[in-house]
Amino acid sequence: MSKNEGLGAEQQRLELGTFIRDNRARLLQEWERAVRRLPYARELSRPRLLDHLPDLLDRIAQVVETVRTGGGDESLEGLPEVHALERLDSGFDLDDVAGEYALLRGCILQLYAEHVEEAGAASLAVAMQEVVRFNRTFDEAVAAAVSRYARARERTLVALDRISEASLGTEDADTFLPKLLRVILETTEAVDSVTLLLREGDVLRVHASVGLEELVASGFSLKVGEGFSGTIAAERCPREVRSAATDPLVRSEAVRSRGTRALYGVPLLYAGEVIGVAHMGSRTTFEFSNEDKLLFRAMVSRVTALIVQAQLAAREREVERQQAETLALLDSLLAATPACLALLDTELRYVRVNEALAAANGAPVEAHVGRTPSEVVPDRASLVEPLLRRVLETGEALRAQEFSAVTATDPGVLHHWLGDYFPVRARDGQVLGVGGVLVDITERKQQEERLRQTAEFRERFLGVVSHDLRNPLNAILLSANALLRTEGIPASHTKMVRRIVTSGERMGRMIGELLDFTRGRLGGGIPIHPQRVNLRHLSRHVLEELELGFPSRELRLRAEGDFLGEWDSDRLAQLLGNLGKNALDYSPADTPVDFSLLDEGDTLRVEVHNEGAPIPRELLAGIFEPFRRAVEGDAHPTSGLGLGLFIVQEIARAHGGSVEVRSSEGDGTTFSVRLPRHGPRAREDAGAVH
Incomplete structure (x- = not known):
């Protein structure tokens, strides 16, 4: 090299x-x-x-x-x-x-x-x-x-300053959006149309447009993912087409017929969500400059923030409107209801009270607001404030709280109140205060006392009368029985004397029932004197007595097991006799009546069954109430006063037991009595009427 x-x-x-x-x-x-x-x-x-x-x-x-x-x-x-x-x-x-x-x-x-x-x-x-x-x-x-x-x-x-100026003075998006789009149109070169679509669920709908106003008038919309704007919303990024009039992605006929060439759109993003799409179009150029696109994105970003602010402001106005309507309705309710109503904050200061409570407290409504019950009604605060604090501390309502107090509207008269107290919560569950509803139940209490006194007087009267009737009745029966034993009485007179004896015995049973009823209601229950009893033998004896009165009827007894226990034999005989007579009275003459004794260990069950028509369902619930009959309007000559089943229930309760009934078409009627084998100790008849 x-x-x-x-x-x-x-x-x-x-x-x-x-x-x-x-x-x-x-x-x-x-x-x-x-x-x-x-x-x-x-x-x-x-x-x-x-x-x-x-x-x-x-x-x-x-x-x-x-x-x-x-x-x-x-x-x-x-x-x-x-x-x-x-x-x-x-x-x-x-x-x-x-x-x-x-x-x-x-x-x-x-x-x-x-x-x-x-x-x-x-x-x-x-x-x-x-x-x-x-x-x-x-x-x-x-x-x-x-x-x-x-x-x-x-x-x-x-451009951003101009947009900010255009948005001043109004929070209504429909008012300032066209102004903002006009600023964008005037600021961006070669642009002759600007359109804004806002998202409503899965749909984009035109809300404002400059240059393509017919889109607003027609209510143009399309789904997210469809068309030019829908694709931008789905992909969340800008998109540009060079010939919008012929591009198949453009669905708007207004854009096509206008002869739009360049079309550039960007998504409106807020907090990671697409809230709309904005696009600008031009009929004179096929492509916007980078500077114009950058400027458009910046202005759309500012518009997005303004739209969100407007939406939030609109929601706040709607919430305020709803709150105002709610408060107006609340005020109407507070004013119209006769009950005493109040709302208090967490410091137990009155926020709202109605005229009824203000009158009861002896102070105007205005004197309550901002003050506590201790300041408004110091003599009654000790009754109410502990309940209100308990609601605030536990977050749970207190229902049916009764108390008595003298009111300012009726001095010297003790009034009775029934109060419900409940927490007032925000949407997130936070307790904001406590509400109270007080109802004056003084008149109801007075009515209840009058009814109680009337019922007690009636029952005592029945007891006294029943007791006093026994003496003359006994004299009548003794005299009639003596005449029957006298020789030489004509046969026609003997028949009349026997009728006197039969009627007297029947009257004696009625008087006995009235006395038992009085004991059950006023004397603390029917008195019993338990002793060792064989229930099988007692039941056989009761059936023999019933057979004397109903010689043509079939009475059957079924018993297997041990039936020894401690009961009052006379009262159990009365119970079995009442159930047996009731079954005989309300069953066809050609059907049997069954007595069943069931050994259940510490408990014995006695069942009395008869066939025939069932007891109507509407009567079953009150069948053990006094002066009731198994059939409405029944006038059976031997049905007595309608106290038989009531006395059956009282005798069962006195022994620590219970009685129930089931009745249906096809199965007939069955009364079931459950008796503990060793019932309660004997009770003295201290409170009974003699």
Whole structure:
């Protein structure tokens, strides 16, 4: 190799343009490592960080090479300007843009210096000329980028100021949206239509338009994912078409018939959600400039914030309206209800009271608000405030709380109140206060007392009368029985005397029932005197007595097991007799009546069953009430006073047992009595009426 050829190879190795082209990846790597240390570049993805820099390095290499080739037409052709607009869109400020250019220059010169040192310095004249050209070119790139950034930034700020001014004075979106779109139309070059669609569920609907007003009038809408705007909403990124009038993605006939060429749309994003889509159109150009698209995105971002503010304000107004309506309804309810109503906060200060409570407390409504019960009604606060605090502490309602107090409207008269207290909660469940509803139940209490006294007088009267009737009745029966034993009485007179005895015995049973009823209601229950009894033997004896009164009827007894226990034999005989007579009275004459004794260990069960029509369902619930009959309106001559089943229940209870009934078509009627084998101790008839 000749000396000149060696020098040519060495010179080629030292060429800056060649070095930039051959080491572009390394240069960008070193630059990225340096620029990532700056706060504003840390969050950018690598594609957005590098954007047009690879192309910029290639262009710079070509311009530097003109030192050797002699060409003078190479230029950067707007690349720094595009890079500056991208940085403006990414939120960089002017110092950030200049800083990253400075880092790029530093990386290139540092690595190139290392390269020259390694290659040797046989001839540096051309290399130095390239460095000079490189610096000059880089200065031009920085100047172009800064200039474009400054112009675009100034234009954006002016547009945003105009949008802010247009939105002042109203919170109604339908009013200010057309004004905002008009500002966008006037600010962005080559734009003759701007349209805004807002999302309603899965549908985008036109809410405002300048240049395509017919879209608003027609109520144009489309689903998310369909058409030009729907695709933007679904993909959540801007989209552009060059010939909207013919592009199949454009669904709007108004856009097509208008002859729109360029159509550029962006999503309205708030808190990660798409709330709408805005697009601008032009009939004069097929493509918008990067600066116009950047400006449009910036203005749409500001419009998005204003729309969200308007929506929030509208929701607040709606909530306030609903609250006002609720309070108005509450005030109407408070004023109309005769009950005393109050709402108190967590400090037990009255927030609202109605006239009824104010009158009862003896103070006007205005004197309650902001004050506590202790301040308004100190004499009654000790009754109410503990209940209110309990509701606040537990968060649980208190129902049917009774208390008595004297009111200001009726001094000297003790009134009775029934109160319900409940927590008042916010939507999130937080307890905001406590509410109270008080009802004056004084009249009801007085009525209940009058009814109680009337019932007690009636029952005592029945007891006294029943007791006093026994003496003359006993005298009648003794005299009648004596006449029956007297010889020589005509047969016709004997028949009348027997009728007197039968009627007297029946009257005696009625009087006994009345006495038992009185004991059950007033004397603490029917008295019993338990002793050792064989229930099987007792039941057989009762059936024999019933057979005497009903000789044509069939009575059957079924018993297996041990039926010894401690009961009052007379009272159990009365219980079995009442159930048996009831079954015989209310069953067909040709059907049997069954008595069943069931050994259940510590408990015995007695069942009395008869066939025939079932007891009506509406009567079953009160069948054990006094003065009731199994059949409504029954006038059976032997049915008595309707106290038989009531006495059955009282006798069962006195033994610690229970009685129930089941009745249905086909199965007949069965009364079941459960008796503990060893019932309660004997009770003295201390409270009974004699």
